[in-house]
Amino acid sequence: MRKTDYAFWTFLLMTGLAGATTLLNVTQTYSASASQNSELYKQLDLFGDVLERVRSDYVEKPDDTALIEAAINGMLASLDPHSSYMSPKNFRDMQVQTRGExxxxxxxxxxxxxxxxxxxxxxxxxxxxxxxxxxxxxxxxxxxxxxxxxxxxxxxxxxxxxxxxxxxxxxxxxxxxxxxxxxxxxxxxINAVKSRAEGDIGYVKVTTFNEQTHANLVKAVETLDKQIGPNIKGYIIDLRNNPGGLLDQAIAVSDDFLEQGAIVLTKGRNNEETQRANARPGDISDGKKLVVLINGGSASASEIVAGALQDHKRATVIGTRSFGKGSVQTIIPLGANGAIRLTTARYYTPSNRSIQAKGIEPDINVEEAVPDDMKDKIAAEKPRGEASLRGHLKNPDGTEKEDDLGEPSGSSSYVAKDADKDTQLQYAINFLHGTAKGPETSSATPSPAPTTTGPTSGSSNKAPVPSDDDKKVTPN
The missing domain is CATH 2.30.42.10 (PDZ domain)
Structure with a gap:
């Protein structure tokens, strides 16, 4: 046999084997998919059988809509504490809340x-x-x-x-x-930002992250800068008991005080779903000293801001450990049938740390002083963090924050109403004046410097949408 003939038959044999292998792989994939679908259809048949039995045999005639909504909500609630179904009315209410008007x-x-x-x-x-x-x-x-x-x-x-x-x-x-x-x-x-001068320090309280937060924060800083003048010592950004809000607003608020670098990374199930938001040049405070106040009621979007400013060493974080909600929910409208809030990603601080079920540890741990007449009541109300919620997502590194008894825990969310008796606020003021005494630096491991590696897709210009750390899905 000539070499050319040998090469020809070898080519045919190899092509045939490759074709057979490809066909075999396709067949196996199709078979596995068909098997999974078959099992899913069996489960849907089971759901249909139970629904029909309830409709026909329950002691009172049930509301079909309520039954289906309850079934959907049960399915979503079984995933994690933050996934849920919203009826049309609840969806409208949520949109009103996050629009801020x-x-x-x-x-x-x-x-x-x-x-x-x-x-x-x-x-x-x-x-x-x-x-x-x-x-x-x-x-x-x-x-x-x-x-x-x-x-x-x-x-x-x-x-x-x-x-x-x-x-x-x-x-x-x-x-x-x-x-x-x-x-x-x-x-x-609704103005989510309230501000006042504390002598030569600008105090800014951010209560939630709605569509107005970034704009209101910029106005507040401009007003304080004019009111206090060139001798301003710095700013206190109070995020205590801020439950979160819109992801794009948390990014914008962080960007307000950063010149460059990553703000937050969001990682979905697949690698291609990973995004990174980066800061753009410009610091609305002109580089003045910053203190961020957090406590056990600071969650999600609040933790994104605190984590970004802490990792970049742009601010000193003072207070107690935050709630520990490190997941992102996407609002998916269902036409006239409301919407679902579905957990679609975890977020990470610039140094690639997840705070899920752990929270942000402050740079300086300061417990709020509780009045004697409230100590028993507050002691009876055990602080609850994300790790205390049933069905919560686990931290990717396998560690979670627990108390001395090994039970999931949070930190106190008590804040004194009188500014003069607000221990954490007064410590922050003294810290900016350079006269702080008392609490030692927290025992938490110092945050590593932000990395420059990681995904580069994504943008800090996400469209705003509802919820407590939500991304937008354009309604159909």
Whole structure:
């Protein structure tokens, strides 16, 4: 046989073997997929059988919609504590909360003895302009008694389209008779950022991360800078009891104080889902000293900010260990059927550490002093962190924060109402003045310097969307 013939038959044989191998692999893959689908269909048949039995045999006629919603929610809740189903109404409410603006009256309210009590009217809103005052009691809305409504139901009735009127029946101390107040709804904007000067220090309290947080923070810093002047010592960013919010706003707030480098990494199930947000040049504080306050109520987006500024050594983190929620939820709209909140990624600080079920350890651990008359009550309320939640995601490195008895734990979320008695705040002020004494640096392992390796996809310009560390999925 000639060499060319030998080469030809060798080529055919190898091609044939490769084709056979490819065909075998495809067949095996198809077979495995078909087997998985077959098992899934059996489980769906089981669900259908149970549903039909409930519908036909339950002692009372059930609500089919409620049954399906409960089944969906049960499925999602079995994944982790932060995945859930939102009915259309809950989805709308969540969108209102994270937008930070809605059509309403502009009053902070609570429920007392079956009626609405005004805690405080918000400045420059319809309620304030109509003359509503703190401690006013609202008994009727458009001549319908509030009695029997929940606080949420009453608030829903007070909200509504802009430029529409509502009649409030008000009982006020010092007035013999109830009186009516007509209020025309307007756009109400919730300011998630409050600020004030503490002598030569700028104090900024961030209560949540909604669509307005970054813009409000920039305005607050500009105002404080003008108010205090060139001798400003630095800024205190108070994230205590901030439960989180929008991922893009946490990135923007971190970027406000960083010139370069990674802010946060989000890692999904697959490597291609990994993204990294990077800081852009520009520091709104002009490099002034920063202190970030955290405690057991600081979660998710708050922890992203604290972790980024801590890893870059841009801020000194003071307080107690944060909550430890290191996961990202994506809101997936379901048309007219509401939406699902699904955990789709873990996030990591710039030095590639996960705080899931561990939290951010402060650079300086400072416990808030508790008044004697509240010590027993607070001691009875055991602090709970992410590690205490049933079904929580495990930390990727296999470690979680536990107390001395080996039980998942959190840290205290108590904050004194009086600034003069706020131990953590006063320590932060003294720290910026260089006169802090007392608490020692926490025993936590110092954060490693940020790495420059890792995924480079992603951007700090994510579109804003609902939830407590959520990413946006454009509605269908």
């Amino acid at each position: 809605f059509g309403g009256l502009g009053i902070e309210v609570t429920m007392e003895n079956g009626v609405i009590k005004v805690v405080s009217p918000i400045d420059d809103t319809p309620a304030a302009k109509a003359g509503l005052m703190a401690n006013d009691l609202i008994t009727h809305l458009d001549n319908e008694a509030i009695s029997g409504l929940t606080l949420e139901q009453a608030v829903e009735k007070m909200r509504g389209p802009v430029n529409t009127p509502i009649m409030l029946t008000v009982v006020r101390k010092g007035k013999d008779e109830p009186f009516d107040v007509k209020v025309v709804r307007d756009v109400i904007r």
